[in-house]
Amino acid sequence: MPRVDRPDRGQAYASIYGMVARIPKGHVATYGSVARRAGLRSARLVGHALAALPDGSHLPWHRVVNRDGAISLTGGAAEHQRALLEAEGVRFDMRGRIDLHRFGWDDETPLR
């Protein structure tokens, strides 16, 4: 019997991908919120699952950012993600952060 609070990797990944697919265009969700919505307790697992996506994936992986509203990817990939978001209307401030009060999916509030 699999533990309900710790589903196997396949279940976890499926839940994560399902939630990411629901993020509306022009909005973003955080790793932590995706994890919670998917019934998981690890935000890291979300990042791990997204990193495992094939290049041609239709999933809107770029709509997932960290708690600060910033992009967690490093190097050129970060600029790619930012370009994809800006193309759908998401704005970044001077410090490269997104206002989650404005663009966060479903009442996502930073700072507790």
Next chain:
DNA sequence: ACCGTGACCCCAT
């Protein structure tokens, strides 16, 4: 099996 390393997050100070 142990340890380090992440597309992370939360709390206390």
Next chain:
DNA sequence: TATGGGGCCACGG
């Protein structure tokens, strides 16, 4: 606002 420490999970050496 900024650190430090702990929790979380998968992977690779």
